[in-house]
């Protein structure tokens with residue numbers, strides 16, 4: 001029989017040996033799985049991102065180059081801007097295994113290369129791939145060849161002024177619903193001197209509106225919120241003085257949001273194929289995608305013989321699509337426009353709210369100019385002609401100034417199809433070239449002399465031109481701002497987006513004044529989904545007639 005001491009001695013000796021063995025095995029595994037691959041891959045990464053002569057860059061021994069800086073930056077776009085500020089209007093990033101990227105911020109080069117020399121470039125593969133996993137044959141992910149041209153031609157009528165004029169009633173009805181919801185929320189929030197979160201309402205508005213344009217009817221996202229207001233209780237009021245009320249998501253709306261978030265992760269990851277590989281393993285993701293497509297397909301089949309874009313496609317083509325576009329490619333294209341057309345306008349709307357909150361004097365001027373020229377009725381209505389004929393110069397100026405500074409899209413990412421020369425530097429075929437369209441507008445708007453107003457100041461007046469009779473008209477005044485990108489691969493939804501933003505701001509500014517809140521004036525921006533977006537929007541609004549306004 002062994003003594004208890006012996007027993008203890010024997011039992012500690014064996015685990016001690018085991019733990020050494022485990023330690024040794026872990027060390028070998030680490031060596032095999034991490035260290036050796038790194039030692040092999042790092043020189044490869046170094047080579048792939050080898051810098052071009054004459055193009056400035058951050059000199060570092062680190063083979064991952066700018067990767068860590070990019071990860072630390074609040075958004076990639078912000079990091080790009082910092083680099084051109086540091087190195088000049090052309091510089092390069094070294095991204096280890098992801099190669100090198102040339103950044104171009106000179107406005108003349110941007111305009112020239114994206115428009116006049118567009119045939120030298122295609123949309124960057126790394127960006128196209130981030131969409132292909134969801135939107136497969138949608139134009140956003142296609143190379144600029146015949147198929148892409150066919151898709152763009154097929155969709156052009158959905159953004160024509162004659163067609164959009166027929167959708168204005170639906171867009172205005174959505175604006176009205178949004179304002180009605182905010183009137184109720186603001187009444188409740190003001191009882192507690194609280195703010196209320198508005199992001200979800202804005203996203204619902206944008207989704208309903210693009211559905212109205214693309215499929216002729218909306219998803220009733222705002223209606224769901226309006227209905228849920230009836231069952232509001234004070235428990236929705238959080239302790240931090242913020243009213244958070246999010247209506248339940250309908251299945252279709254939840255599915256589209258899910259797709260959008262998946263694409264956002266793919267785009268941010270820098271390794272979209274990997275992200276899609278994982279997403280495609282998730283049953284929830286597969287179901288969401290399938291159901292979104294079934295929804296679009298059902299709407300395409302239920303065309304009413306009316307004047308929606310779907311009806312127009314059917315009257316133009318016997319199959320509702322041109323020869324060469326397969327049924328699945330047609331669905332992909334509709335999904336592309338729905339997703340692209342929901343996310344970007346809602347992001348810009350959040351920025352509009354943010355900038356106006358920070359600039360009460362702009363709200364005041366806008367309100368007095370709009371009230372002088374437009375009468376708001378209980379059922380908001382405005383026509384395309386009224387919005388387009390230049391009668392709301394200051395409204396146009398405010399929207400252009402928000403688009404310029406919000407830098408939502410920020411980058412037109414291209415691959416060079418030939419050797420090219422940009423700003424005197426030789427860029428070889430195959431290089432990734434990111435044209436910093438956002439940065440161009442932010443840093444090159446002329447400052448106003450002796451006023452402290454720099455190119456980075458929010459100053460809508462810079463978009464106005466004084467006429468001989470003393471009135472003001474909207475003018476680009478040579479400001480090199482490209483919020484929708486530029487050239488043949490620029491944004492096809494620009495016209496609709498501008499109408500939607502103008503209709504929203506017109507009715508909003510005539511109804512409400514935004515009071516200053518900590519959250520809305522917080523300077524942070526985040527790359528939340530795909531775009532540069534304000535991190536959280538909590539607002540406090542007051543009807544103009546409810547007392548003193550402005551500063």
Ligand code: HEM
Pocket residue numbers: 123139140141210336337338340341342344345348408409410411412413483484485486489490491492493494496497498
């Ligand atoms: C204020 C709102 C919007 C902004 C700021 C915006 C911005 C942009 C930008 C910067 C691009 C890339 C351009 C380039 O690479 O040069 C783009 C592409 C695109 N946008 Fe928009 N967009 C907006 C609204 C919309 C809307 C409403 C739709 C649909 C109706 C839409 C559909 C698309 C599509 C399909 C592309 C890809 C085009 C292609 O690759 O061929 N966008 N947008």
